[in-house]
Amino acid sequence: MASSSAARAAHHQRTLQWGYRWALWAAILWGAWYVPGTAVWHESPFATMDLSDPRAFLVCAAVITAFHSVMVTVFQWVWLGSLGKLGDYFRTIGQFRKISRWYFIAAVVGGLMANFGSYLAMGYVGAVFAAVAGLLYPVVGATVAKLWYNERISARAAVGIAIIILGGVAIYAPALMAESHSGGNQWIGYLGGAMAAIGWGLEGAIVGRAMDVTDPDCGVSIRYTAEAIYWVVLILPAIALFAHVPVPVTEIASGIVHSKALLWLVVGGVTFSFCAVAWYKSFPLIGVGRGQALGAFYAMFATLFTAIFTLQFPEWYFLIGLALVIFGGFVMVSERSENLEVIRGGATPASTETHA
Numbered sequence: 001m002a003s004s005s006a007a008r009a010a011h012h013q014r015t016l017q018w019g020y021r022w023a024l025w026a027a028i029l030w031g032a033w034y035v036p037g038t039a040v041w042h043e044s045p046f047a048t049m050d051l052s053d054p055r056a057f058l059v060c061a062a063v064i065t066a067f068h069s070v071m072v073t074v075f076q077w078v079w080l081g082s083l084g085k086l087g088d089y090f091r092t093i094g095q096f097r098k099i100s101r102w103y104f105i106a107a108v109v110g111g112l113m114a115n116f117g118s119y120l121a122m123g124y125v126g127a128v129f130a131a132v133a134g135l136l137y138p139v140v141g142a143t144v145a146k147l148w149y150n151e152r153i154s155a156r157a158a159v160g161i162a163i164i165i166l167g168g169v170a171i172y173a174p175a176l177m178a179e180s181h182s183g184g185n186q187w188i189g190y191l192g193g194a195m196a197a198i199g200w201g202l203e204g205a206i207v208g209r210a211m212d213v214t215d216p217d218c219g220v221s222i223r224y225t226a227e228a229i230y231w232v233v234l235i236l237p238a239i240a241l242f243a244h245v246p247v248p249v250t251e252i253a254s255g256i257v258h259s260k261a262l263l264w265l266v267v268g269g270v271t272f273s274f275c276a277v278a279w280y281k282s283f284p285l286i287g288v289g290r291g292q293a294l295g296a297f298y299a300m301f302a303t304l305f306t307a308i309f310t311l312q313f314p315e316w317y318f319l320i321g322l323a324l325v326i327f328g329g330f331v332m333v334s335e336r337s338e339n340l341e342v343i344r345g346g347a348t349p350a351s352t353e354t355h356a
Helices: 002-042 054-083 086-094 096-124 127-149 155-182 187-211 216-242 249-257 261-286 288-295 298-310 316-333
Strands: none
Touching: 002 054, 002 096, 002 127, 002 261, 002 288, 002 298, 054 086, 054 096, 054 187, 054 216, 054 249, 054 261, 086 096, 086 216, 096 127, 096 187, 096 216, 127 155, 127 187, 127 288, 127 298, 127 316, 155 288, 155 316, 187 216, 187 261, 187 288, 216 249, 216 261, 249 261, 261 288, 288 316, 298 316
């Protein structure tokens, strides 16, 4: 009995360690993504366009996000091929009713909402704001995970969530007060930051419905495949055919292909594809709420990388908000190991399926 308990404790400890490692890698790569994600806005065709018209800006953000989703999908297919998991990937897609539908739903909030919103924030306000504003996503993820499938939120985690919310107030309040007096269109960037926080938080909670019975590498690839389908097959054609916009979608896409913007999107696709892989791998190991809380350290890395590459430092209130949110995330993930079991109050919808 003693040896059995020791083996179980050792396995639990290894599970936590790997979960934290994957979440930390996700944070590093996620932070790195904000450099190319912002740089693309300073290349042709965007650098020479009049983006003061919100319609033109929104269309450009949509095209950029579509390219981003395609790049991420391609690199994740390469990753699956190197692991010999392409067969598992297609078999999992085939289990649409019980498994893959959750990834298609997650692509709506994580891609059409969060990734799009993040590019809006980077374009209108800047990389640091976009990174720091999205830090509220662990609060959304942990709250929804609690409501949907009773993932436990301890007293320490609740304190961490409260600190993160306070950090969010420190980030948004000065910016919104300044915007209320300027009368400009930067509110679109602030709205994009909120979309990123809500969308990524919901994404983690939604994919938690299928992660228990899905290989994480296959699951995250399905999620981005779905997003690429939405953008390329549905949204961009709809904009091109029915929306009255200053610049045609085809002209923007052609401009990207023939400029350095494509190189930045490739670099961003590489960093974000493996960031997403690491992020998804952490969820079944340490839980959605904790995986997202540790992943929120990405803002610290984004701030550092942006300062290194641009030699520009953020406003003081960004730094205060960043410090509060990182501290709140640390509080959430610093519980004693025996309190970190992932406990859910009911079976997931896919619980009757075999591992794809």
